[in-house]
Amino acid sequence: MKQTHTQYLIIGNSAAAVGCIEGIRSADREGTITLVASEPYHTYSRPLISYLLEDETDEQRMKYRPDDFYEKNNVTALLGKTAADLDAKQKTVTLESGETISYDKLLVATGSSPFVPPIEGLNTVDKKTTFMTLDDAHWLEKEVTKDTNVLIMGAGLIGLKCAEGLSGRARSITVVDLADRVLPSILDETGGAMMKTHLENHGIHCVLSDSVAKFEPSAAILSSGTKLPFDVLVIAVGVRPNTALVAKAGGDVRKGIATDEHCRTTLPDVYAAGDCAESLDITTGQEKVLALLPNAYMQGECAGLSMAGNDKPYDKAIPMNAIGFFGLHILTAGSYEGEALTEQAEGAYKKLVVKDGVLKGFILIGDIARAGIYTSLIKNRTPLSEVDFDLLKDHPQLMAFSKKERKEMLGGVKA
Amino acid sequence: MKKVYVNEQWCLGCHLCEYYCAFANSGMDNMVDALKDKKIYPRIQVEEGNGINFAVNCRHCDDPVCVKSCITGALQIDDGVITVDQDKCVGCYTCILACPYGAVMPAEGGKVIQKCELCLQNACGEPACVKGCPNRAIVYEER
Ligand SMILES: Cc1cc2nc3c(=O)[nH]c(=O)nc-3n(C[C@H](O)[C@H](O)[C@H](O)COP(=O)(O)OP(=O)(O)OC[C@H]3O[C@@H](n4cnc5c(N)ncnc54)[C@H](O)[C@@H]3O)c2cc1C
Numbered sequence: 001m002k003q004t005h006t007q008y009l010i011i012g013n014s015a016a017a018v019g020c021i022e023g024i025r026s027a028d029r030e031g032t033i034t035l036v037a038s039e040p041y042h043t044y045s046r047p048l049i050s051y052l053l054e055d056e057t058d059e060q061r062m063k064y065r066p067d068d069f070y071e072k073n074n075v076t077a078l079l080g081k082t083a084a085d086l087d088a089k090q091k092t093v094t095l096e097s098g099e100t101i102s103y104d105k106l107l108v109a110t111g112s113s114p115f116v117p118p119i120e121g122l123n124t125v126d127k128k129t130t131f132m133t134l135d136d137a138h139w140l141e142k143e144v145t146k147d148t149n150v151l152i153m154g155a156g157l158i159g160l161k162c163a164e165g166l167s168g169r170a171r172s173i174t175v176v177d178l179a180d181r182v183l184p185s186i187l188d189e190t191g192g193a194m195m196k197t198h199l200e201n202h203g204i205h206c207v208l209s210d211s212v213a214k215f216e217p218s219a220a221i222l223s224s225g226t227k228l229p230f231d232v233l234v235i236a237v238g239v240r241p242n243t244a245l246v247a248k249a250g251g252d253v254r255k256g257i258a259t260d261e262h263c264r265t266t267l268p269d270v271y272a273a274g275d276c277a278e279s280l281d282i283t284t285g286q287e288k289v290l291a292l293l294p295n296a297y298m299q300g301e302c303a304g305l306s307m308a309g310n311d312k313p314y315d316k317a318i319p320m321n322a323i324g325f326f327g328l329h330i331l332t333a334g335s336y337e338g339e340a341l342t343e344q345a346e347g348a349y350k351k352l353v354v355k356d357g358v359l360k361g362f363i364l365i366g367d368i369a370r371a372g373i374y375t376s377l378i379k380n381r382t383p384l385s386e387v388d389f390d391l392l393k394d395h396p397q398l399m400a401f402s403k404k405e406r407k408e409m410l411g412g413v414k415a
Numbered sequence: 416m417k418k419v420y421v422n423e424q425w426c427l428g429c430h431l432c433e434y435y436c437a438f439a440n441s442g443m444d445n446m447v448d449a450l451k452d453k454k455i456y457p458r459i460q461v462e463e464g465n466g467i468n469f470a471v472n473c474r475h476c477d478d479p480v481c482v483k484s485c486i487t488g489a490l491q492i493d494d495g496v497i498t499v500d501q502d503k504c505v506g507c508y509t510c511i512l513a514c515p516y517g518a519v520m521p522a523e524g525g526k527v528i529q530k531c532e533l534c535l536q537n538a539c540g541e542p543a544c545v546k547g548c549p550n551r552a553i554v555y556e557e558r
Contacts (some may be wrong), residue, residue: 046489047486047487048486061503062503065488298483322508324507331512333512372515398517405421407423
């Protein structure tokens with residue numbers, strides 16, 4: 001079978017892969033780059049699949065990079081090909097199609113796959129999908145019409161984005177989740193209640209603290225006994241990192257692939273970035289999968305730089321979510337353990353969490369202006385004693401910093 | 416590269432920069448038609464209080480976290496200038512969550528974001544805020 005060699009090999013074609021390419025090319029214009037990806041498409045923005053359903057974007061505009069991206073960066077893109085096996089000793093990757101590619105440095109940027117829970121009767125449901133790919137969105141475009149009742153399992157980010165995306169197309173949308181609130185991974189009780197009301201006002205029916213016990217071909221029977229009939233089922237109960245290639249090759253895998261601050265795995269010359277890998281959340285000190293696009297890009301970039309011999313640690317990872325539904329925006333960052341300062345107004349909610357004299361996290365709903373000033377306080381672990389926190393509590397502003405720091409920020413004075 | 420810098424000690428807090436910015440980016444030829452009796456959406460914003468005033472707009476960072484965080488690829492760097500393709504932007508506000516200066520904001524209507532592009536794309540051709548500042552509290556220069 002055919003064997004080729006490349007200096008840099010990348011498995012995946014999404015945010016982490018693109019970050020890696022841009023990282024490599026900022027340090028090495030020449031080295032050969034080959035990219036292998038299962039999905040047959042030009043790199044696209046995964047989060048935009050729900051906007052595609054709403055007709056807020058189209059396939060051309062949702063491309064994550066311009067059409068000439070691979071050409072300009074001199075990347076051989078093998079799209080529609082799946083990596084089947086990694087041999088970290090021989091430094092080769094074998095594709096499902098049989099050919100083998102040898103590499104000097106490898107990035108695994110395989111992302112995650114939707115988790116499908118084993119529920120009785122699920123196999124009898126004819127029209128069902130997960131919501132992760134452009135193909136999933138196209139399938140829904142075809143199957144969901146004004147007569148369709150949609151049931152979505154999971155009131156997390158992906159399930160609710162799918163609900164919003166379908167809301168103009170379907171007859172009804174019901175979301176069911178075991179959690180007692182919507183967006184349980186990023187919102188507290190107050191924020192969750194506010195968003196639930198908002199979603200229901202826009203016709204999304206939310207069934208919480210309940211779960212599907214079993215399926216009939218066109219209905220879900222919940223643990224409470226409630227029967228929810230549907231025509232199309234969307235499963236969005238969570239994702240699992242795609243770690244198999246690295247695990248099989250003998251690399252350390254916990255929930256995600258274990259990486260250091262240069263995104264190196266425990267296998268020599270093998271890096272991992274994005275939703276398949278863990279990062280160190282500096283607000284909690286825990287290694288975890290931060291399944292978020294900015295994190296995927298920045299890990300990928302860090303890996304690319306390191307692969308090209310230009311080490312620059314990625315040591316500022318924090319969870320950060322920007323998500324909006326029907327015009328109401330939520331921005332959150334960090335973690336929520338600590339002293340909470342909260343404020344509520346009509347259509348707005350603010351929660352700042354302080355611990356050990358630094359800002360650890362926040363939730364902003366509605367009034368989101370200049371939130372990045374809060375985010376940078378978290379990332380930089382800025383002692384709140386060094387800023388005017390009373391001003392910041394009111395709203396994010398640079399006035400809260402010292403004149404000297406403002407000169408660095410706005411006056412171009414080097415620190 | 417030339418950027419907009421702030422001389423905080425000279426800022427009067429007059430907000431003229433905000434008006435010049437909104438006008439330059441309105442695409443209209445007449446300031447009165449563009450701004451009178453309208454809520455303006457400037458890309459530069461004056462902070463004021465306790466006798467201190469200063470204007471804040473995009474710093475055009477060398478290592479821009481907004482561009483890296485952009486989920487659509489709408490934010491990009493062109494020769495050091497950070498621009499947004501509003502046609503690609505879906506208004507997710509990840510950049511607003513990421514910018515440490517609070518210099519990215521929703522555009523009118525909230526469906527997309529806007530930010531300072533140094534007036535290089537509009538008819539002004541150089542930062543209108545700087546041209547209009549009566550006190551050299553903002554300047555456009557190399558530092
Ligand atoms: C509906 C939806 C909405 C989202 N919204 C947001 C949001 O608003 N903000 C945000 O920050 N994040 C959001 N996310 C998460 C975001 O999409 C991910 O964090 C991001 O895409 C991760 O990028 P990645 O490069 O790690 O991998 P992925 O985007 O998962 O891509 C991995 C790629 O690798 C390919 N692949 C896997 N295994 C192999 C193999 N063996 N061989 C070849 N190719 C392989 C896959 O086919 C896939 O194309 C959303 C996700 C979804 C599904």
